[in-house]
Each structure stands twice: as C-alpha cells, then as structure tokens.
Amino acid sequence: MLSLGLIRGLIVGAIGAVIGMALTMAARVALGRPAWSADPVSFVGAISWIVFFLVGIGAFSDWWRWAQGEQAGDPHHPDPNAPQWKRYFSFDPSHKVIGIQYTVTALALMYVAGLLALIMRLELARSGLQFMSPNTYNTIMGLHGIVMIGAILLGVSGMANYLIPLMVGAPDMAFPRLNALSFWITVPGVVLIVLSFFTGGFDTGWTGYPPLGARAPLGILFFYLGVFAIGLSSILGSINFLTTTLKMRAPGMSLFRMPIFVWGMLATSIIQLVATQFIGMSFLMVVLERVLGMGFFDPAKGGDAVLFQHIFWFYSHPAVYIFILPGLGIISELLPVFVRKPLFGYKFVALSSMAIAIIGFLVWAHHMFTVGLGNVLNSTFMFTTVLVAVPTGIKFFNWLATMWEGKISFETPMLFVLGAFVIFLIGGLSGPPNGTVVTDFFLHETYWVVGHFHHTMFGGFVFPFMAAIYFWFPKVTGRMYNERLGKLHFWLMTIGFFMVTTSMFRIGLLGMRRRIADYDPALGFDTFQMIATMGGFLVGLSMLVFLVNIVRSIRAGERAPENPWRSRSLEWQISSPPPEFNYPTPPVVVGGPYDYGVPGSVYVRFGIAGASDADPARTSSDNGKS
Amino acid sequence: MSTATTHTSAVVHPEYDRLALNRFGLWLFFFSESLIFLILLLTRFYLFGTSRPEELNQTLGLAITVILLLSSFTAYRAETAIAHDDRPQFLRNLLATILLGTLFLLGVVLVEWPEAPRLGIVPQEGFGIAFFSMTGMHAFHVLSGVLLLLMVYLNGRRGAYSSDSYWGVEASIKYWHFVDVVWVFFYPALYLL
Amino acid sequence: MPWSELGRVLIVSPHPLFREGIVRLLGDQAEVVGVVASLAEARSAIRKHRPQAIIVDHENVELEEADLAPLLWPELESVRIIYVTLAGNEMIIHDRQRVVAATEKDLLDALKGASYKRQSPKESLREAHPRPAQRAPEIPERGGIMRKLTVPLLITVVLSVPVALWFWRTDLTPELAAREGQPIDFLLRLEFAIAGVIFVLCMVFFFYSLVVFRRAPGDLEDGPPVHGSTPLEVAWTVIPAIIVIGLASYAAGILWDIMPTTGYKDExxxxxxxxxxxxxxxxxxxxxxxxxxxxxxxxxxxxxxxxxxxxxxxxxxxxxxxxxxxxxxxxxxxxxxxxxxxxxxxxxxxxxxxxxxxxxxxxxxxxxxxxxxxxxxxxxAPAPPTGAAGVDAQAAERGRALAQQFGCLGCHSTDGTKLVGPTWKGLFGSTRTFQDGSTRVADEEYIRESILNPSAYVVEGFPDVMPKNFKDQLSEDQIRDLVEFIKTLQ
Structure with missing residues (x-):
C-alpha cells in the first residue's frame, strides 16, 4: 500500500496538518492568547496539509536532490517491473499518465457535483422545505458550483496534458516534474473543499463574497484554501502548455499547421496564466480578513466590499472562457474527421479563440451591473460584453460551413459534438439579455442566468468532453467503447438536459431567484421545478450508462484498430496506446492538418527506428484500403 | 499500455534547447507572480487613493531600500563571476547578497512591523491594510529568495556550477532581481507618494 | 520486419575505413553485393546488381537523395537509401529523418528497424521537396452555390417569422408595474426575437446538412476540399458586430433614460x-x-x-x-x-x-x-397601546420600534396575516401546537425562549428558519420590551 504515492501523501499530509495545528496552538499560547481559534489554527493546518501531502507523494524529491547538489537527470524512469496501474497513483512525470489522472479525477468530481445537484433538485422539486435546512442547502449548492468548476478545470488539464505533446509531435511536456506537481496539488485542494461540508459549511455560494464570507462558518476557510490550491495547479499547468506549444513543436509545424485544439488550448493557457492569480488573491484577502482581521472588504475598517468583486470577477469571467475554449477546440477538431472535409476558415477559427480570450478580459463587471458602478462604467462593460459574440459567431458559422456539403456520419463522438453545437448556441444566444445592462437589472440573480450558464457549460465543456473521451478512448486504451451504449448516453443526456434548462429559463423569467432552497408556491414554479428535477435525474442516469460503458470497455472492449476514425491527425498515426515517448523519431510536418479531400496531400512524415506500422503517407484517397 | 522501446538510446529525442525552454518557463512564472503584486498595488490605490500617513518611518524605509538595491548589485556580480568561472568572486558576492537580503528581512520584520502600530499603522484597518499586506507578501518572497540563494551558495561551495552549467544560479538570481523590481514599485507607492 | 529483408546491400563511400567498417558490421546478416567508391561506380553497380538497400557515406558522397532518385527510376521499383554519417550526433539519416545511434549496436538496431517504411523514389523526391498540397477549385460556379442555398434560406425565412412573432408577442415576465420597466420589457422581447431568428438560421442549415449531406453507408470518399472563403468571413464578422453594437447603443440610450443621474421633481x-x-x-x-x-x-x-x-x-x-x-x-x-x-x-x-x-x-x-x-x-406613534392590565405601555412602545428595527415584522404580522412565521396577533396567552405534536401556552417565558432559541419550539405548519442570532443582538431588556409589545396585540 505504501508504495503508492497517493497513500503516502495522505498519511504524511494528515500528520503534517496535525503538526501545523499543534505548532500554531503552541505559538498562540506563547503569545498569551487562547490556544484554539478556529480560523488561524485551521489556516495553518490546511497549508501544512497541502505541503506535506506533496512531500509525501514525492513531488519535491528531485528538487530536494538538486538542493543538495545532485544531478537529477531525466525524470522519466518508469519501473518496468511495477504494474502500470500503480503509475496513476504516484508522482509520475509522463504527460499521458498525468492526462489520465486529471481526466479520471475530473470525472469523479463531476459525479460528486452531479450528485449534489440531484440532492438540490430533490429539495427544489416542490415549494416548501422538503428535507433540508437552509444552511445545508446553501453549502450543498455552493459545493455543487465549486466542485463542478474543479471538475471542468481538471478536465481541461486532462485533455491538454494527454493531447498537446502528441499533437505537436513532442515526447512530453516541457517541464514534466512541474506537470506532475500541477496534478497532485489538486488532490489536497479537493479534499479541503469537501472538508468544508464537515467543518460548518458555508453560505455564500461558490462566489464567496465578503462581508458574508468574512463572517461565514469555518467551512468557508477550507473552501477558499482548496480553491487556492486548484488555482495554483491551473497556473503551473499553463506554464507547461505554453512552453510546450510555443517551443517544442515538430519541425515544419508552423503555428497555422497546428491542430486546432492546440490553438484552443493556447488561448486557454494564456487566460489561465494571466487571470488565475486574481481569484487566488481575492480569496487570500478574505482569509486574511478572517485570520488576522485585516479589513480589506470591511467598510468599518476602511475597506470596500466592491473591491472584492472587481478582483474576483477579473478572474472568474475569463475563467468561463478557460472552461469553454478547449471544448470549442474539440468541436473544431472533430468536425472535419466526421464530415470528411477541411475545417472551414481554419485561420479564422484559430484566431477567434485568441480574440475571445482577449475580449474576455474586458468584460468582468457585467457580473456587477447592480452594484451601482454608474451608467458610464455599466455601458462600457455592456459594449465589451456584446463584442464577445462576434468571435463566437465566427466559430459557429465556420462550423456550419464545414458541415455544408460534407459526408456526415453519426458515431457517438460526433453526436456529442452536434449536441454541443446546439446547446452552446442557445447558451450564446441567451447571453445578450444578461449583457445588456437594463435587461440584466431584471435577470440578474434569477434562474435565467442559471439556464444561460448551464447551456454554456454543457455546450462548451460537458458535451465536448464526452465527445473527446469517446473519440480518443481507442487511442488511449487500445480498445473500442460500446457504440449502442454511447448513443443511449447521448440521447438520455440531451433530453434530460433540455428538460432542466427550459424549465430554468421559464421560471427565471417569471422571477425565480437563484440560490434559494424554498420558493413561494403562489408564483407557479412548482411544475417547472418538478420537470427540471426529472430532467436532472435523466442526466444522472445517462452518466451511469457512460460509467458502465467505460468500465466494461476498458476491461473487455473490442481491440480497436489503430485509426478507427481515419483521422489525419498526428496521434492517430502511431500505436494505440501510444509508446512511452510518443514518436520514436520526431515527425516532420509537410502539409496542413485538415486537407481532407485533397488528392495526394500529406500532413506528417515519420522515420524509422520504432516507427509504427502506420503509413502516414496514406491520404484520403486510399484510406480504408489497407 | 505497451512501450515500443525499452532503451532510450534508440529513441530519438529531438534536440530541444533545454536552457531556452527553462528560460521561457521562468519568464512566464515571473509574469504570473508579478500579478500578485499588481493586485496588492491596485488595492492600495483603490482603497486609499494616493494618500498615505505622515507617520511612516522614512529613514527606515530608505535604509532597507538601499540594502535591497545593493543586494541586487552583488547578485549581478555573482552571476557574472560564475559565467566567467571566477568561483571565489561568485561565492563572495552571493554570500553578500544573502546577508543583505537577510538584513532587509530583519529590517522589515523585526523593526518596521513592530514599530508601525506605535505610529498608528495597524494591519487591521486603514492604510495599514495595504502597508502590511504589501510588505508582508514582498517579505515572503524575499525570504524564499534568500533560502533559494542559500541553497545555491551551498551547492556552489561544493563546486556544482561552472560557466557552461549554471542554470540554478541564473534562475535564482533572476528571481532575486524580480523581487527587487517589485520593491522598486512598492517603495514609492508606500512611502513616497 | 526481419533483418534478412535488408536484402542486397550496396555500400557507397570513397573512404576505405567506412566501407570496411560497414561490411564488418553487417557481417553475414545481409548480402553485400557491391562496395564502391564513387557515384559513377554506384550507378553501374546499381544497374548490375539491383540492390535493395544502398548505404551511402553522407560525409563523403555529395548527393541529395533527389540526385539518386532519377538514377534509380525506372530501373527499380523501390529501394531503401540509407545515409550514414559518423560525424557529430547524427548517425543515420534516412528520408530526412534523423536517428541518434551512439553505439554499434544502436546502428545495427536502427538499420534493422522495427518496421521499415518502403518509399518509392517518387515519394522520396516529393518529400525532399515538399510542394504545397493541391487545392481543388474552391467553390463551383456562383450560380451553383446560390441554387444549393435556396432551399435552406427559404426554410429559414419561413420559420423565422412565426418564431420572431411568438417571442415578440408573448409575455414571459410577471405583470409590469413600473414605468422604467417598459423599455426593459420591450428590449427583452426584441432580443428574444433576434435570438430566435439567428437560432432558426443556424438550425436550418445545421439540420439541412445532417439530412442532405449524410454519408452513404460504405462511402469512404472524402468531401470536397473547401478550405474557406475570406469574403464570407468578413461578412459574418462585420454583420454580427454591427448588430451587437447597434443593440448595445440602443440599450445604452434606455439605460440613461431609466437611470437618471438627477432627481425627479416631487420624488x-x-x-x-x-x-x-x-x-x-x-x-x-x-x-x-x-x-x-x-x-x-x-x-x-x-x-x-x-x-x-x-x-x-x-x-x-x-x-x-x-x-x-x-x-x-x-x-x-x-x-x-x-x-x-x-x-x-x-x-x-x-x-x-x-x-x-x-x-x-x-x-x-x-x-x-x-x-x-x-x-x-x-x-x-404617540398613542399608547391598549391591552391587558399589567402591560407596560412605554416598554411596549419600545418593543414596537424594536420589532421594526430588527425585522421581526418581516416574518411576523401584527394583523393576523400568515407570513413566514406565525402572526403575533393573539399570540400571547394562546395555546401553541408544535411540529412534534406537543403543546404549550404562550407565556412570557415562552416568547423569550423562542427569541433566544428559535428551534426549541417550532409551531406546526411553519419552517424552522427564524434567525438564531438574536441572542447575540438583543439584550434582556429589549426582549422584555418585545414581549410587552406582543402582549398588546390581541
């Protein structure tokens, strides 16, 4: 058991937490104060937990060796005698292992957050309190939000980690140890977030606004610090994505010969790098307010509650583009394969991701229209907000043009891509009523907003994530998933989803407020809430179908052909699963990535020495013939 | 999961310029870290405009600033020295940097911080919120810088660096300069406006 | 691929040490059919012996693969051309791919190769000088494309009308009761209508494609290689930009109208x-x-x-x-x-x-x-509350103010209306029935306890949501005042 990094991390982390707390209490006594004070002691305990957890799994062992003057060398030394599965529970620098670690953890978090949603849905199905106190509901609701956000961030890192080196022709990421650290720091962070439920909960929702956050129960401290850890992971991960993408591409791969998903991740990584410190600092400031009494956001002490919102939303708005740009990249990536045509307007689609990223930094105060910023500021942010629609629209029109006159097939990954298209479209179209200030005065904090962001999140992340998992499943595992179960998953999820969100839009317009466990029966929301609850359970059922499919297929799925989708992309030209260092010789890029239908076109050439049996010179004209 | 090769020698790793990759990553890290300080700076101006209390100990502020700037100079000398294989100069200047950095820390933590409340500047309210959060976050980075330089110094004593292999030195001294540049912005924002 | 398939090998190098070395290395694992020192000799050796692999000393024989290729064509269908250099880090160059082999064993391994890709000379040529991929003509004649677009465009127009009208005419919000709300409702309906039309446009083309451009089973051909159209990109960038900026401008006008920065007369x-x-x-x-x-x-x-x-x-x-x-x-x-x-x-x-x-x-x-x-x-305000004997009128008056100040009256009415909490009218002295079925007469102690510890007694039919922190906010005197006030509400 102890050979597993995860177990060592948990044990050492727990010991570290206890030591940290004990030392804090001793220091307090030495300073003449009562030993126990919930916030300061928990604060030190939580930080110690994170640090010692990382020590326990060996995240710092190479750096420790460097500190003592040793050369650490290549971090990749997988033990050939150890079973493969152990690698996933250890500090392993290989990007494919890390990608799977992130993805599996992301899915686990999605199930947890989904379960929380179903609990909320049970409470909300009828007016009146069914079985929960308002405090418990507030905590469950806040956890649903933040755990889902964590799931999305981890899912994004999962796809990025597995795919980027493969797609740019590199053997691994630029900084493999840092990469493994980026994954493992999320684990103690997630534990802290879950612990918040057991340490008093929190009643602020995931946005954690002070002054409420400064006086909330202890649970909110664990929430703030857990998010801090996950944010750190995001920043460190982006350093790897950016360096690898910009400095390690295969010869011949100019920026406009990269797979489009890499463009999506490039834009995403820029946002991660630039924005994440803002949420970290905003939460840290509330923590300092709780632990040291520093009144950043307390007007009685010279602070300002609105300051928090500015700092917080400066991250949290671009954050939603972190959530969706990779997914939109997946849509762009998969459409050509299932439509057998080049991605229409590749350059424009690539640059639209960058445009969304840049414009996305200029809109944050549209979350604050009711705070009283004044007409000038409110209008400014309204103009920047509606401008985001332009690059987003560019993607949709290019996707439609890609589909036009193609040869469309409907395997499971494509179904999820198509579903993502429709769902994200509605998400995007439900945005302007929020973005135009005067209508937002009505819609803010209603279920209209909840409907809007569930559409953008499902369309921009969940559905593309499912598409990606099904699509690359044969590459990662060497086996095929069950197509019938995949289609069942899609239909159940889509129908259930629309039941939920249509109800949400309806009651939002009728005035149903967000973040309440109970609502006035006189308002006529009951029927719609019931429909939403049933829809939610349908989505949950679909995810069970998914789980069954994945588990069974990993164990005993049919052996997959090397390139079942006849994709031109790099990673499909090597074995499934790919070799440890991906490409035995670095591939050379000699053409564009989406030249489907162009006779004699070649994207990549490979060399000898361990190269796979695939013939990359295979063009669309002779696909399927060998 | 199978691996196609069992020995690395027949696998071709493309010739990446390891140093270039490391430098690029380091600059990305500096960019990200600088935002922490930017946020604290913006907070200072958002809450208190350009005003500051008269009671700040300007002499102390000037003294520690000079010390920190001096330490950047010795750090620069240290890096240049090892780039030319002048190990004694390298070690001497590095030690000087460490000592000056430690002096800065002591000046902040043992002199400035205890004194400020006596001048009416407390961390809980008013200008003290900005003062203590900014000097605190900066001191935290100075401390980590000092520890990093100490490790480099000890390794340097063991002969770990030479003119063709001194990335550890380069990185930690660049970090030190970064921390100094932050102070170049913080000092006027806190003391001089 | 087995070693023996390296086949007949020709070695080309002017340097005797290189030739000897390679021959020695290959040993009897390959059939060496010729060992030549120059390009000219190589040509005749190729014609004579038809080797399957040619090992060329890269440093000394100044050739590009392209030079060799015409030599071989059309004499041989395919031949492997392996350039070997012993200089620097590069050992073997084949088809422009590099392999690093540090030892003799590595060299052999690399020559053997796990799987050897055979390339025709033509392919070698093309690879040596890659040409941009051919592009099929972008879009067929103008008339053609417009004809193809007619059907979906027509469907779009036809469906847009009812959709837009529905959004325009349907009241989806609660009844309007403020002047400032009118432009808000108007804008909302306008935005829904526009969104509806855009949705219809996208969905028509979307579903049209799914139906009409479905891949026939067994069809493994690709679609037409259309890469893009700059005029289209410009159009669908500029037009949406105009629409959204127009919308925002209009909304800005409304904003200033309904959020004036100066007061109204008589407000x-x-x-x-x-x-x-x-x-x-x-x-x-x-x-x-x-x-x-x-x-x-x-x-x-x-x-x-x-x-x-x-x-x-x-x-x-x-x-x-x-x-x-x-x-x-x-x-x-x-x-x-x-x-x-x-x-x-x-x-x-x-x-x-x-x-x-x-x-x-x-x-x-x-x-x-x-x-x-x-x-x-x-x-x-000044009128002393009437009530049962023993009521302290001044205390009751203070209690009334407290009840307003601390929001009690937000949940407890004084006139019998059922709000979130039980009404205070008639509370004092009545028998209360609680959620667990027990009962109690509401005396002063009961009221005091209910303020300090709301969960102690929860009247049946009401939720347990009374704030629990009044005990931190109210002094005993204040509680007494509230009790007096409640006593006056009969």
Whole structure:
C-alpha cells in the first residue's frame, strides 16, 4: 500500500496538518492568547496539509536532490517491473499518465457535483422545505458550483496534458516534474473543499463574497484554501502548455499547421496564466480578513466590499472562457474527421479563440451591473460584453460551413459534438439579455442566468468532453467503447438536459431567484421545478450508462484498430496506446492538418527506428484500403 | 499500455534547447507572480487613493531600500563571476547578497512591523491594510529568495556550477532581481507618494 | 520486419575505413553485393546488381537523395537509401529523418528497424521537396452555390417569422408595474426575437446538412476540399458586430433614460435598509419607519439603499429593476410604480441562512390611500397601546420600534396575516401546537425562549428558519420590551 504515492501523501499530509495545528496552538499560547481559534489554527493546518501531502507523494524529491547538489537527470524512469496501474497513483512525470489522472479525477468530481445537484433538485422539486435546512442547502449548492468548476478545470488539464505533446509531435511536456506537481496539488485542494461540508459549511455560494464570507462558518476557510490550491495547479499547468506549444513543436509545424485544439488550448493557457492569480488573491484577502482581521472588504475598517468583486470577477469571467475554449477546440477538431472535409476558415477559427480570450478580459463587471458602478462604467462593460459574440459567431458559422456539403456520419463522438453545437448556441444566444445592462437589472440573480450558464457549460465543456473521451478512448486504451451504449448516453443526456434548462429559463423569467432552497408556491414554479428535477435525474442516469460503458470497455472492449476514425491527425498515426515517448523519431510536418479531400496531400512524415506500422503517407484517397 | 522501446538510446529525442525552454518557463512564472503584486498595488490605490500617513518611518524605509538595491548589485556580480568561472568572486558576492537580503528581512520584520502600530499603522484597518499586506507578501518572497540563494551558495561551495552549467544560479538570481523590481514599485507607492 | 529483408546491400563511400567498417558490421546478416567508391561506380553497380538497400557515406558522397532518385527510376521499383554519417550526433539519416545511434549496436538496431517504411523514389523526391498540397477549385460556379442555398434560406425565412412573432408577442415576465420597466420589457422581447431568428438560421442549415449531406453507408470518399472563403468571413464578422453594437447603443440610450443621474421633481424618498434577514423602510421626509413598503401610484420614488451587515439586493420583480444594498455604500434606485397592487420585495443577493425568506410586503395604492396610511403611521406613534392590565405601555412602545428595527415584522404580522412565521396577533396567552405534536401556552417565558432559541419550539405548519442570532443582538431588556409589545396585540 505504501508504495503508492497517493497513500503516502495522505498519511504524511494528515500528520503534517496535525503538526501545523499543534505548532500554531503552541505559538498562540506563547503569545498569551487562547490556544484554539478556529480560523488561524485551521489556516495553518490546511497549508501544512497541502505541503506535506506533496512531500509525501514525492513531488519535491528531485528538487530536494538538486538542493543538495545532485544531478537529477531525466525524470522519466518508469519501473518496468511495477504494474502500470500503480503509475496513476504516484508522482509520475509522463504527460499521458498525468492526462489520465486529471481526466479520471475530473470525472469523479463531476459525479460528486452531479450528485449534489440531484440532492438540490430533490429539495427544489416542490415549494416548501422538503428535507433540508437552509444552511445545508446553501453549502450543498455552493459545493455543487465549486466542485463542478474543479471538475471542468481538471478536465481541461486532462485533455491538454494527454493531447498537446502528441499533437505537436513532442515526447512530453516541457517541464514534466512541474506537470506532475500541477496534478497532485489538486488532490489536497479537493479534499479541503469537501472538508468544508464537515467543518460548518458555508453560505455564500461558490462566489464567496465578503462581508458574508468574512463572517461565514469555518467551512468557508477550507473552501477558499482548496480553491487556492486548484488555482495554483491551473497556473503551473499553463506554464507547461505554453512552453510546450510555443517551443517544442515538430519541425515544419508552423503555428497555422497546428491542430486546432492546440490553438484552443493556447488561448486557454494564456487566460489561465494571466487571470488565475486574481481569484487566488481575492480569496487570500478574505482569509486574511478572517485570520488576522485585516479589513480589506470591511467598510468599518476602511475597506470596500466592491473591491472584492472587481478582483474576483477579473478572474472568474475569463475563467468561463478557460472552461469553454478547449471544448470549442474539440468541436473544431472533430468536425472535419466526421464530415470528411477541411475545417472551414481554419485561420479564422484559430484566431477567434485568441480574440475571445482577449475580449474576455474586458468584460468582468457585467457580473456587477447592480452594484451601482454608474451608467458610464455599466455601458462600457455592456459594449465589451456584446463584442464577445462576434468571435463566437465566427466559430459557429465556420462550423456550419464545414458541415455544408460534407459526408456526415453519426458515431457517438460526433453526436456529442452536434449536441454541443446546439446547446452552446442557445447558451450564446441567451447571453445578450444578461449583457445588456437594463435587461440584466431584471435577470440578474434569477434562474435565467442559471439556464444561460448551464447551456454554456454543457455546450462548451460537458458535451465536448464526452465527445473527446469517446473519440480518443481507442487511442488511449487500445480498445473500442460500446457504440449502442454511447448513443443511449447521448440521447438520455440531451433530453434530460433540455428538460432542466427550459424549465430554468421559464421560471427565471417569471422571477425565480437563484440560490434559494424554498420558493413561494403562489408564483407557479412548482411544475417547472418538478420537470427540471426529472430532467436532472435523466442526466444522472445517462452518466451511469457512460460509467458502465467505460468500465466494461476498458476491461473487455473490442481491440480497436489503430485509426478507427481515419483521422489525419498526428496521434492517430502511431500505436494505440501510444509508446512511452510518443514518436520514436520526431515527425516532420509537410502539409496542413485538415486537407481532407485533397488528392495526394500529406500532413506528417515519420522515420524509422520504432516507427509504427502506420503509413502516414496514406491520404484520403486510399484510406480504408489497407 | 505497451512501450515500443525499452532503451532510450534508440529513441530519438529531438534536440530541444533545454536552457531556452527553462528560460521561457521562468519568464512566464515571473509574469504570473508579478500579478500578485499588481493586485496588492491596485488595492492600495483603490482603497486609499494616493494618500498615505505622515507617520511612516522614512529613514527606515530608505535604509532597507538601499540594502535591497545593493543586494541586487552583488547578485549581478555573482552571476557574472560564475559565467566567467571566477568561483571565489561568485561565492563572495552571493554570500553578500544573502546577508543583505537577510538584513532587509530583519529590517522589515523585526523593526518596521513592530514599530508601525506605535505610529498608528495597524494591519487591521486603514492604510495599514495595504502597508502590511504589501510588505508582508514582498517579505515572503524575499525570504524564499534568500533560502533559494542559500541553497545555491551551498551547492556552489561544493563546486556544482561552472560557466557552461549554471542554470540554478541564473534562475535564482533572476528571481532575486524580480523581487527587487517589485520593491522598486512598492517603495514609492508606500512611502513616497 | 526481419533483418534478412535488408536484402542486397550496396555500400557507397570513397573512404576505405567506412566501407570496411560497414561490411564488418553487417557481417553475414545481409548480402553485400557491391562496395564502391564513387557515384559513377554506384550507378553501374546499381544497374548490375539491383540492390535493395544502398548505404551511402553522407560525409563523403555529395548527393541529395533527389540526385539518386532519377538514377534509380525506372530501373527499380523501390529501394531503401540509407545515409550514414559518423560525424557529430547524427548517425543515420534516412528520408530526412534523423536517428541518434551512439553505439554499434544502436546502428545495427536502427538499420534493422522495427518496421521499415518502403518509399518509392517518387515519394522520396516529393518529400525532399515538399510542394504545397493541391487545392481543388474552391467553390463551383456562383450560380451553383446560390441554387444549393435556396432551399435552406427559404426554410429559414419561413420559420423565422412565426418564431420572431411568438417571442415578440408573448409575455414571459410577471405583470409590469413600473414605468422604467417598459423599455426593459420591450428590449427583452426584441432580443428574444433576434435570438430566435439567428437560432432558426443556424438550425436550418445545421439540420439541412445532417439530412442532405449524410454519408452513404460504405462511402469512404472524402468531401470536397473547401478550405474557406475570406469574403464570407468578413461578412459574418462585420454583420454580427454591427448588430451587437447597434443593440448595445440602443440599450445604452434606455439605460440613461431609466437611470437618471438627477432627481425627479416631487420624488418620494424611501430609505431601504437590508439586514439579515429583513427590510426596514424609512420615509425621512415623513418621519415614518415601517416594515412594509407602501407607495403611492404614479409618483417617482428615490430608494436609497443601505445595508448594516452583508450585501443584500432590493428587488420587486414587477417593478423590474434591482439594486444591491452594500454595507458602507449608499446606492440610489429610482422607480415609478404604475399599477395599484400588492407585491413583495425579495432579496436578490445571497445573504446567508434565511435569504430565501428575506421578503417584505409592498402595497402600491392610490394617492388618497397613501395619505391615510401616512397619517396612521405618524399618528400611531404617540398613542399608547391598549391591552391587558399589567402591560407596560412605554416598554411596549419600545418593543414596537424594536420589532421594526430588527425585522421581526418581516416574518411576523401584527394583523393576523400568515407570513413566514406565525402572526403575533393573539399570540400571547394562546395555546401553541408544535411540529412534534406537543403543546404549550404562550407565556412570557415562552416568547423569550423562542427569541433566544428559535428551534426549541417550532409551531406546526411553519419552517424552522427564524434567525438564531438574536441572542447575540438583543439584550434582556429589549426582549422584555418585545414581549410587552406582543402582549398588546390581541
């Protein structure tokens, strides 16, 4: 058991937490104060937990060796005698292992957050309190939000980690140890977030606004610090994505010969790098307010509650583009394969991701229209907000043009891509009523907003994530998933989803407020809430179908052909699963990535020495013939 | 999961310029870290405009600033020295940097911080919120810088660096300069406006 | 691929050491059919022996693969050309790919190769000088494309009309009761209509493609290689930009109209204080404090919004606009109620446990009714409350003020109305039945306990949501005053 990094991390982390707390209490006594004070002691305990957890799994062992003057060398030394599965529970620098670690953890978090949603849905199905106190509901609701956000961030890192080196022709990421650290720091962070439920909960929702956050129960401290850890992971991960993408591409791969998903991740990584410190600092400031009494956001002490919102939303708005740009990249990536045509307007689609990223930094105060910023500021942010629609629209029109006159097939990954298209479209179209200030005065904090962001999140992340998992499943595992179960998953999820969100839009317009466990029966929301609850359970059922499919297929799925989708992309030209260092010789890029239908076109050439049996010179004209 | 090769020698790793990759990553890290300080700076101006209390100990502020700037100079000398294989100069200047950095820390933590409340500047309210959060976050980075330089110094004593292999030195001294540049912005924002 | 398939090998190098070395290395693992020293000799050796692999000394024989290729074509179908150099880090170059082999064994391994890709000379040529991929003609004749687009465009137009009309005409929001809400409702319907049309446009093309351009089973051919169209890109960038900027400009106009920066003549000023978890309304010009909001119809109101603890948000859905109550800030909201009726203020910013119940009654009444209400409020204050003997009138008066100040009246009515909590009218001295079935007579001790520990007795039919922190906010004296006040409500 102890050979597993995860177990060592948990044990050492727990010991570290206890030591940290004990030392804090001793220091307090030495300073003449009562030993126990919930916030300061928990604060030190939580930080110690994170640090010692990382020590326990060996995240710092190479750096420790460097500190003592040793050369650490290549971090990749997988033990050939150890079973493969152990690698996933250890500090392993290989990007494919890390990608799977992130993805599996992301899915686990999605199930947890989904379960929380179903609990909320049970409470909300009828007016009146069914079985929960308002405090418990507030905590469950806040956890649903933040755990889902964590799931999305981890899912994004999962796809990025597995795919980027493969797609740019590199053997691994630029900084493999840092990469493994980026994954493992999320684990103690997630534990802290879950612990918040057991340490008093929190009643602020995931946005954690002070002054409420400064006086909330202890649970909110664990929430703030857990998010801090996950944010750190995001920043460190982006350093790897950016360096690898910009400095390690295969010869011949100019920026406009990269797979489009890499463009999506490039834009995403820029946002991660630039924005994440803002949420970290905003939460840290509330923590300092709780632990040291520093009144950043307390007007009685010279602070300002609105300051928090500015700092917080400066991250949290671009954050939603972190959530969706990779997914939109997946849509762009998969459409050509299932439509057998080049991605229409590749350059424009690539640059639209960058445009969304840049414009996305200029809109944050549209979350604050009711705070009283004044007409000038409110209008400014309204103009920047509606401008985001332009690059987003560019993607949709290019996707439609890609589909036009193609040869469309409907395997499971494509179904999820198509579903993502429709769902994200509605998400995007439900945005302007929020973005135009005067209508937002009505819609803010209603279920209209909840409907809007569930559409953008499902369309921009969940559905593309499912598409990606099904699509690359044969590459990662060497086996095929069950197509019938995949289609069942899609239909159940889509129908259930629309039941939920249509109800949400309806009651939002009728005035149903967000973040309440109970609502006035006189308002006529009951029927719609019931429909939403049933829809939610349908989505949950679909995810069970998914789980069954994945588990069974990993164990005993049919052996997959090397390139079942006849994709031109790099990673499909090597074995499934790919070799440890991906490409035995670095591939050379000699053409564009989406030249489907162009006779004699070649994207990549490979060399000898361990190269796979695939013939990359295979063009669309002779696909399927060998 | 199978691996196609069992020995690395027949696998071709493309010739990446390891140093270039490391430098690029380091600059990305500096960019990200600088935002922490930017946020604290913006907070200072958002809450208190350009005003500051008269009671700040300007002499102390000037003294520690000079010390920190001096330490950047010795750090620069240290890096240049090892780039030319002048190990004694390298070690001497590095030690000087460490000592000056430690002096800065002591000046902040043992002199400035205890004194400020006596001048009416407390961390809980008013200008003290900005003062203590900014000097605190900066001191935290100075401390980590000092520890990093100490490790480099000890390794340097063991002969770990030479003119063709001194990335550890380069990185930690660049970090030190970064921390100094932050102070170049913080000092006027806190003391001089 | 087995070693023996390296086949017949020709070695080309002017350097005897290289030739000897390779021969020695290959040993009897390959059939060496020739060992030559120059390009000219190589040519004749190739014709004579037809080797399957040629190992060329890269440093000494100045050739590009391209040079060799025409030599071989059309004599041989395929041949492997392996360039070997012993200089630097590169050992073998084949087809422009590099392999690093540090030892003799590596060299052999690399020569053997796990899987050797055979390339025709033509392919070698093309690879040596890659040409940009051929592009098929972008889009067929103009007439053709327009004909193809007619059907989906027609369907779009036909479907857009009912969709747009439905959104335009359908009332999806609560009844409108404020002047400022009118342009909001208008804009909302306009935005829905536009969104509806865009949705129809996209969905028609989407589903049309899915149906018409379905891949026939067994068809493994690709579609037409259309890469893009710059005019289209410009069009669908500029047109949406114009639409959204137009929308935002229009909305900005509305914003300035409904959120004026100067006051109206004759506006009624109401100070709204939010606290956990209730509302207090003060009319500074009239000297009234109330826990319900009474407003005269058709008169502009300036709400000044405050909070004493955390962020709340003042919202009456029928009056549309909400604005936050933020501690330390005074926010202004101007609304002109236009419809007589009863509404509710609903807190619209999560503020803790009982956020869901942070409501207050709103009554918009005719001017005359408003004046009467004002009179009753200002007149009520000095009149000592009547009640049972033993009631301390002054204490009861203080208790009434406290009940308003601390928001009790937000959940407990004084006139018998069932709100979130039980009404106080007739409370004192009555028998209460609780959720667990037990009963108790409501005496002073009962009321005191219910304030300090609300969960102790929860009346059946009511939720257990009374704030638990009154014990930190109220002194014993204040509680006694409240009890006295309750006693007067019979």
């Amino acid at each position: 009624l000023v109401v100070d709204v204080t939010g606290f956990q978890w209730g509302w207090r309304f003060e009319y500074p010009d009239l000297g009234i404090t109330s826990s319900e909001l009474v407003l005269p119809v058709n008169r502009p109101v300036l709400f000044r919004l405050y909070s004493v603890d955390v962020i709340h948000s003042f919202w009456i859905p029928e009056l549309r606009i909400k604005m936050d109550n933020i501690p330390g800030i005074e926010n202004h909201l101007r609304l002109t109620p236009t419809k007589v009726g009863e509404y509710k203020v609903r807190c619209a910013e999560l503020c803790g446990t009982a956020h869901a119940y942070m409501l207050a009654p709103v009554k918009v009444v005719e001017q005359s009714a408003f004046e009467e209400w004002v009179k009753s409020q200002t007149a009520a």
